[in-house]
Amino acid sequence: MVEIELDGKKVEVLEGSMVMHAAEKAGTYIPHFCYHKKLSIAANCRMCLVDVEKAPKPMPACATPVTQGMVVRTQTDKAIKAQKSVMEFLLINHPLDCPICDQGGECQLQDLAVGYGGSASRYEEEKRVVFHKDVGPLISMEEMSRCIHCTRCVRFGQEIAGAMELGMSHRGEHSEIESFVGATVDSELSGNMVDICPVGALTNKPFRYSARTWELSRRKSVSPHDATGANLIVQVKNHRVMRVVPLENEAINECWLADRDRYSYEALNSDQRLTAPMLKQGGEWKTVDWQTALEYVANGLQQVKNTHGAHAIGTLASPHSTAEELYLAANLTRALGSQNIDSRLRAADFFHEGGVRWLGTSIAALSDLQRTLVIGSNLRKDHPLLAQRIRQAARKGGQVNALNAVAFDWAMPVAHSLLTDASQWVQALADIAAAISTQTGVLAPVAGNAEQPQAQAIAKSLMGGERKAILLGNAAAHHARASSLLALANWIGTQTGATVGFLGEAANTVGAQLVGALPVANGLNAGQMLQAGALKAVLLLNNEPEFDTADGAAARAALSGADMVVTLSPFKTNLDISDVLLPISPFTETAGTFVNTEGRAQSFHGVVRPLGETRPAWKVLRVLGSMLGLPGFEQETLEQVRAQALPQDLAARLSNACSAWIDVNPVPGQPASAAIYQLDGLVRRAASLQQTADAKGGA
DSSP states (O other), rough: OOEEEEEEEEEEEEOHHHHHHHHHHHHHOOSSSSSSSSSSOOOOOOTEEEEEEOOSSOGGGGOOOOOOOEEESSSHHHHHHHHHHHHHHHHHHSSOOGGGTTTTTTHHHHHHHHHHHOOOOOSSSSOOOEEEEEEHHHHTTTTTGGGOOOOHHHIIIIIISSOEEEEEOOOOOEEEEEEEGGGGOOOTTTHHHHHHHHHSSSEEEETEEEEGGGOEEEEEOOOSTTTTTOEEEEEEEETTTEEEEOBBTTTTTTTTOOHHHEEEEEGGGGGOOOSSOOEEEEEEEOOOHHHHHHHHHHHHHHHHHHHHHHHGEEOOOEETOOOOHHHHHHHHHTTHHHHHHOOOOTTTTOOOOOOBBBOOSSTGGGGSSSSEEEEEEOEEEEHHHHHHHHHHHHTTTTTEEEESSOOOOOOSSOOOEEEEOOOOOOHHHHHHHHHHHHHHHHOOOOOOTTTTTHHHHHHHHHSSSSEEEEEHHHHHHTTTTTTHHHHHHHHHHHHHOOOEEESSSSHHHHHHHHOOOOOOOOOOOHHHSSTTTOOOOEEESOOOOHSSSSSSSHHHHHHHSSSSEEEESBSSOEEEEEEEEEEBBBBGOEEEEOTTTTTTTEEEEOOOOSSTTTOOOHHHHHHHHHHHOOOOTTOOOOOHHHHSSSSSSSHHHHHHOOOOOOOSSSSSSSOOOOOTTSSSSSHHOTTTTTSSHHHHHTT
């Protein structure tokens, strides 16, 4: 540790730290533009000049290393004069268009100009004009004349997103931030460039000119998409969601958001919203009141139970639903006498030993892994925020290994890749296990080819380092031999000292297991329920079988033969297969809990009132249970449901154990996985996301 004096206070920081880091620790604010705590140091704005004793001139706090006994002053005339001179320089070419700038009210330059800017400018020449650029549907670069060349966006692309999509061309007053030869910005994390831009050069294109920042209410929430559980601030005006930005949480999403989390709110305001219950009568959809719709559902379920037995009733629940919704859906199904409840809609192997499959480590720990093996995942697109954590680990020298069917571009160095058809993944893992066996002398669980070159390289990699993880992606979780993949991964993890876990498909994949949204005893799993003639009455909670199941066409055909299909959804969907549509609230209009892939339960509240006649799904399910006269539906508040749904010992329930017989025989077909902007109903209906290169290319 090094001790310095900062504005008369003693501060201890790590050797190699900069003066800016010492100021942050001391709680002293030093004005800056180019410095960002998550990015490398550029020192090109010079706004953070401070007075360092014995230095002949003011020094940039972000790029001046601390030394023992250093004396730094941030408020002397020398420092403030230097900062004001820099501000005058920055404002020479900056357009004075604050009244019409979309960044107005949350602009660093605007804020600091109040304290450090002059009342008049000595510059009388014409200001420079920079031509606008079109870089895609998410980021607006219409006013690049405002750019102060802090290069935060450039460094973000290189260091966090992993792809340098923006750069600075030319020199001097001709310098410009632009993409390469007019290309679009296609990163799945691109919206963060808007957040870190300290001026109004990069702005949010879908939000542009729709509201002023001071008109917006700010409310906390949690992302309903992938299993990261990113923390959000949802910004609201007149009971309408206008924008979503990150809520900083170092343990989960740091200060970043995936574009999927940021822009999917557009679907909340789309014309596809279902705002009142609907019944299909004579082949035509009619709007009805809630009482009529619920009585129809209750009578239909009772009739099917009386005619065909409770085993003819089943529930397919989306893992994007809240824990409370999934708990009540499972209770409703079981109280009717059926065990047919499942949330593993895209799975092909349903073996489960009762534990709760999770990440196997903390999300934050991914940033420091020295060895990683990712099995069956397009990591960058399936889990953008987890991918950037592993990208950090790779930047620190960690080795990332992959077992996949194709070579995906993860925007990070991949040390070793074993590429083989998905039908051969179990054998490929057996080869890696055999290679490890030759080094440890421990008998491998099944026969494998220890001489396979890529398997040998991955085995050697996993035997090195200290902090290691084996991570099974969505394609591995949905694989027809998923339990065999897990059993082999567990053996490899035991021999190499690596943690083993699932990256997790949806916001509540872990929560669905915790609350029992899985079949037990003789209950049918999702694959069995979606076979022709398996069910007579089906409840679809927050999902669209055509898009959310392993075989959408077969699922739709099977459900078309049911006597009654009830869809609970925020959207007008499943129109061809449903008999009843019940409008339920999306995550912004209800309260609930998501349990992310590391087993962290995060509860949230609704941020706007329900649209039209929309009702929270937990209330709909509770009322339906009461109308049917079923036990266990007496809850009056969501907190009562939550207390029943989630066990107190969440951590004790987490387990990736699997002792299934390992079958290395190849299986036909590819595991079902959703593209990045097809994951759930919200992203599928977000207009701007559907215009991106990823959506058009099916990534």
